[in-house]
Amino acid sequence: MIGSLNHVAIAVPDLNSSIQTYQTLLGASVSDKVEQIEHGVTVAFIDLPNTKVELITPLGHESPINNFLKKNPNGGLHHICYGVKNIHKSQRILVKAGAKLIGDGKPKLGAHGKLVIFLHPKDFNGTLIELEEI
Amino acid sequence: MIGSLNHVAIAVPDLNSSIQTYQTLLGASVSDKVEQIEHGVTVAFIDLPNTKVELITPLGHESPINNFLKKNPNGGLHHICYGVKNIHKSQRILVKAGAKLIGDGKPKLGAHGKLVIFLHPKDFNGTLIELEEI
Structure with a gap:
C-alpha cells in the first residue's frame, strides 16, 4: 500500500530559529515560510534530493501541534508521511x-x-503516520 | 552540507510484531532481520522507492535504544539520517x-x-540527527 516517503515533520517552537539552524549548521536548502491557517500551522520545507522534511510550528490556539509542544517544549519528530495511490481504498x-x-x-x-x-x-509504535494520496 | 534523506529510524519494543504490522496493515516491503551486535541493535528495513525506514530494537543490555524505550515503552521515532559527502569535513x-x-x-x-x-x-529541536558519509 505505502509508496514513497513523502515527508517527515518536525515540530518546532520557533520556526525562524530552526530555519536558521538548518541553514547555517547543516547547509540545508529551506523554503520560505508558508502559513496554513486552515491547518493551524506555519511550515517551512527542507528540500532534499529524494524527499523533504517539514518544520512545523503552531499557528493559533487550536493548532494540532500545541499539545505536542507542551509535552516537548524544544520540539521533536512529529510524524511521518507516506504516499498512497488511492486514499479511500487505503482507508x-x-x-x-x-x-x-x-x-x-x-x-x-x-x-x-x-x-x-x-x-x-x-x-x-508511538509513531503518528500520515497517508497522502499522490 | 546535507544530501539525501538516508533513513528514518523507529525504535520498537518487539521487532517481529512491528514487522508484521507494517506488512499486514501498510503492505510494506520489509527486509529480514539483521543483528548488529557491535551496535547493540537488531534492525529490519522498510524498503521505500526513495529511501528506507529502519525498525530498530535493542540487542543486549548496553543497547543505545534501551533508554529511549524506557521513556517510550511503545516505541517512537528515534532519529533521522542524512547523507553527506565528506563526514570529516562536516564534523x-x-x-x-x-x-x-x-x-x-x-x-x-x-x-x-x-x-x-x-x-x-x-x-x-529534540531531534537526534545522524550524518552518514555516502
Whole structure:
C-alpha cells in the first residue's frame, strides 16, 4: 500500500530559529515560510534530493501541534508521511483491519492540497503516520 | 552540507510484531532481520522507492535504544539520517559552529559500514540527527 516517503515533520517552537539552524549548521536548502491557517500551522520545507522534511510550528490556539509542544517544549519528530495511490481504498483496508484513524477517519484535504488520513500512533509504535494520496 | 534523506529510524519494543504490522496493515516491503551486535541493535528495513525506514530494537543490555524505550515503552521515532559527502569535513564545520556531537564526536563505522556521526538533539529541536558519509 505505502509508496514513497513523502515527508517527515518536525515540530518546532520557533520556526525562524530552526530555519536558521538548518541553514547555517547543516547547509540545508529551506523554503520560505508558508502559513496554513486552515491547518493551524506555519511550515517551512527542507528540500532534499529524494524527499523533504517539514518544520512545523503552531499557528493559533487550536493548532494540532500545541499539545505536542507542551509535552516537548524544544520540539521533536512529529510524524511521518507516506504516499498512497488511492486514499479511500487505503482507508477501507485499514479500517477493516482494525487500525484506529484520527478524527472521523475520512480523507480530508491536507496541507499540500491532497487527500490525507492520519493513523493513530498506538498501532504503530508511538509513531503518528500520515497517508497522502499522490 | 546535507544530501539525501538516508533513513528514518523507529525504535520498537518487539521487532517481529512491528514487522508484521507494517506488512499486514501498510503492505510494506520489509527486509529480514539483521543483528548488529557491535551496535547493540537488531534492525529490519522498510524498503521505500526513495529511501528506507529502519525498525530498530535493542540487542543486549548496553543497547543505545534501551533508554529511549524506557521513556517510550511503545516505541517512537528515534532519529533521522542524512547523507553527506565528506563526514570529516562536516564534523569540522559543525564543531567549529559550536554544535554538540554525541560521544567523542569522531566519525565511526555505522550500522551500514560507513562513517557516521550523531548530532545532539539539543541543537536540533529534540531531534537526534545522524550524518552518514555516502
